[in-house]
Amino acid sequence: MTSAASQRSSAAVPDPEERDRDRALLMARAQAGDRRAYRRLLEDITPFIRALAARRLRETSEVEDAVQEVLLTVHAIRHTYDPRRPFAPWLAAIANRRIADQLRRQTRRNLRHAAFSLQHETFSVAEANLEDARSDAAALRAAVEGLPSGQRRAIKLLKLEEMSLKEAAATSGMSIAALKVATHRALGTLRKVLGSPRRST
Amino acid sequence: MITTPDLIAALAADAKPVRRLLPPLARAVGWLAFGVLLLSFLGIVHGLRPDLADHLRRPVFVVGTLAALITGVSAAVACFLISLPDRSRLWVLLPAPSLAVWVSTIGYGCLTDWALIGPSGLQVGEAFRCFVTLALTSVPLSLVMIVMLRYAAMLRPTLVTITGSLSVAAITATSLSLFHSIDASMMILIWNLGTAALIVTLGGALGPRLLASLSPQRMPDRA
Numbered sequence: 001m002t003s004a005a006s007q008r009s010s011a012a013v014p015d016p017e018e019r020d021r022d023r024a025l026l027m028a029r030a031q032a033g034d035r036r037a038y039r040r041l042l043e044d045i046t047p048f049i050r051a052l053a054a055r056r057l058r059e060t061s062e063v064e065d066a067v068q069e070v071l072l073t074v075h076a077i078r079h080t081y082d083p084r085r086p087f088a089p090w091l092a093a094i095a096n097r098r099i100a101d102q103l104r105r106q107t108r109r110n111l112r113h114a115a116f117s118l119q120h121e122t123f124s125v126a127e128a129n130l131e132d133a134r135s136d137a138a139a140l141r142a143a144v145e146g147l148p149s150g151q152r153r154a155i156k157l158l159k160l161e162e163m164s165l166k167e168a169a170a171t172s173g174m175s176i177a178a179l180k181v182a183t184h185r186a187l188g189t190l191r192k193v194l195g196s197p198r199r200s201t
Numbered sequence: 202m203i204t205t206p207d208l209i210a211a212l213a214a215d216a217k218p219v220r221r222l223l224p225p226l227a228r229a230v231g232w233l234a235f236g237v238l239l240l241s242f243l244g245i246v247h248g249l250r251p252d253l254a255d256h257l258r259r260p261v262f263v264v265g266t267l268a269a270l271i272t273g274v275s276a277a278v279a280c281f282l283i284s285l286p287d288r289s290r291l292w293v294l295l296p297a298p299s300l301a302v303w304v305s306t307i308g309y310g311c312l313t314d315w316a317l318i319g320p321s322g323l324q325v326g327e328a329f330r331c332f333v334t335l336a337l338t339s340v341p342l343s344l345v346m347i348v349m350l351r352y353a354a355m356l357r358p359t360l361v362t363i364t365g366s367l368s369v370a371a372i373t374a375t376s377l378s379l380f381h382s383i384d385a386s387m388m389i390l391i392w393n394l395g396t397a398a399l400i401v402t403l404g405g406a407l408g409p410r411l412l413a414s415l416s417p418q419r420m421p422d423r424a
Contacts, residue, residue: 033218042209068208075212077352079219080285093286097356 020087028083042071045091052092053099057106066102070095143193144186151186154179225281225288228349233277235345240376243337247380265306266378271299273371280346280364284353293360296367303371334380339373 023041030038046067053066073094081090144155157168158179165176172179203211222228256262276296282288346365353361 030216031219031221033216035213035216038216039209039213042212046205046209064205067205068203071205071208071212075215077286077356080222080352082221082224085287090287094356097286 016088023087023091024083024085027078027081027087031078031081031083042074045074046071048091049095052095053102056099056103062102062106066099069098069102073098139194140190143190146193147186147189150174150178151182151189154182155186155190158183222285225285226278229274229278229281232281232342232346232349233274236273236342236372239338239341240372240379243334243376243380247334250380253379261306262378265303266375268299268303268306269371269375269378272296272303273368273375275299276364276368276371280350280361280368283357283364284350284361286356290357290360293364296364296371300367300371303374334377335373338376339369342369342372 023044026037026041026044030041049067049070050063053063053070057063057066074091077094081087144152144160147155153172154168154174157163157172158165163171165179168174168179169176174182223231250256279292279295282292282295283290343366346369350361350365
């Protein structure tokens, strides 16, 4: 079959109507269980979905997330497509819906993670406003570097990269119990080295 | 996260044959046929209200019941249409005219009945039997509709739930007006408007989550 769908670059296809007919045909065959037709269809529509998503979402990872959500939805409800009707409106409706969902999630996340402005960084507690915070940070970094390797890795993964115990265990290959012990010891050592009686978190 | 080419490969590998949906009108007719079957069953078991012949001579009753029935049918058609991604969401307006007529007759009947009978018309026995009819009509209709429309959770859950619930409420109201002599204004108001509002509100609040939990499994899951 010399279908438009076989061409990866959809921009090269001259006639949108013919392309739509091809896609409808591929989907009809996919509904019947033809995996090769289905794969070609999904590969053919992905650039179109990506372009649609890129128009409304900023970050590449968000765009790719939306593309995958659209593909998953197309897969889950592929039985709702009627091959006698044009394919493009069916796909566009699903894509717009999922992209809007992604946009909503992104907005919600941005609301939760409000960026601090300069004014926010002045706290009422006196210690928080120390001028020498920078040298403190340097001292802390040096102290962390001075830790034994197991403790250093635990501190870096759990405290500096803020991984969960599970993620840190998966990354480092250490057990959760070992990570806990190493963190506890590392904090003790750091407290001693930095000479502060306060409990660090 | 899985890459998009990998996802496509996984989806293609999972492409089992699927049965295409029938056209939305045919599905709406199927659902309504189930409703007719249910109402005929109730009619046989419960019997029509004894004063139905009298009521059929009252224009307000006839117009109200017909409007409720038309609302039920048109809302069902609208619901099955907008459950599909490529149909216009403006179909949601299809039941609006008959809904307006139905609601206006409820108001009228309620006012005239109030003046004639007074609030003492609310009887516990009749209320309970009404509630049984209500449950016997609306619960099976809702369940069948949820099963038929579970895929819509991923597209327009709220619109589908609202039109679907409106359809169930209107058909339930029709069955109530055929089977029960509920002349008291309060009863009509509570059952007709109250059930419609309750089903629409509950449907609107719980429907999306309910439909989402019933929606087809999205294979394969991304880790």
